[in-house]
Amino acid sequence: MIVVMCSRYTQDELDAVVAHVEEAGLQVHLSRGEEHAIVGVVGLPITDQLQEALEVLPGVDRVLRVSKRYKLASRDFHPDSTHVRVGGVTVGSDAVTVIAGPCSVENEEQFLATAEALREMGATMLRGGAFKPRTSPYEFRGLGERGLQIMAEARERTGLPIVTEVMAPADVPLVTRYADVLQIGARNSQNYLLLEAVGATGKPVLLKRGMSMTVEEWLLAAEYVMASGSHDVMLCERGIRTFETATRNTLDLSTVPLVKKLSHLPIVIDPSHGTGKADLVPAMALAAAASGADGLMIEVHPSPDHALSDGAQSLDFLQFAALMPRLEAVATAVGRSVALSPSPAAHGA
Ligand code: PEP
Ligand code: MN
16 A cells, blocks of 8 residues: 655654554555655555545545455466366366356246256256346245255256355355355345355355446455355356446446456356347357356246246347357357366266
């Protein structure tokens, strides 16, 4: 951290800053120029509390942070990219992992048919919601444990790992019994008690970006999960709210190279929530693969016009099948590949 003194600081004011830093157990590196004095603060931990305390001292012009507020999620302290292993699937290598499935698990027939079709078409993980965060309390809010049981049955039949959302700390033990990856939804991504409860399970976590979250806040949310025990965090960009109303959200694809620079964690792009429109999903999925995203999360439904949630943004089987070879072609063009489905033998590994 660097403390820049005002141009007309007094020696007493400078001494007070130095004393404050030293009282916090940190060291000072002083540099005096023609107009300003600069106090370099060295050591750990450099807290927000210290920054705020220094900002209000007389004679201080501004305080600048040099080190990141997140450590475990930062590439500065962990230069090698993290590979998250889920069953026989690895997320974070050169291959693009395709996670697909309906928004909600609606019934056994719908989910099992989707799971089997997706396995045939080359998806590597299954998604589906049993606990659904809905804007209106009158909409379909998921089947709860029955939905988790159906997903477990689909995993049994296909060998594909399952990703599903957990909405409340009290549900974490239940969802953990069934899920391979615990999803934190956009609406809950700054629910710190939930982040800690999920982190304490040690399970892989898919952490959606909140709809008004900065990238720093998102990485700090990942830090909560990691500091609580789970280091296998996948970040998932699903669009943010902007002034634009032509799409459901604005899919921020610049987060792919940005997050890769700032963090070692894999990043997954969700073009379904990112656009809200099925006809925009394939183009954004291809763009995500080209930009270096480690994975895609795509909503697929056997009959989107009958879906109980998010039908407008769901691909049908034909649309998904048409996307996969194009995804292969784009991945190959940028020196990547599309991850293969886990072999049945790897299931349960
Ligand atoms: C979902 O994945 O269906 C979902 C509710 O996503 P989000 O939290 O990104 O809105
Ligand atoms: Mn959805």
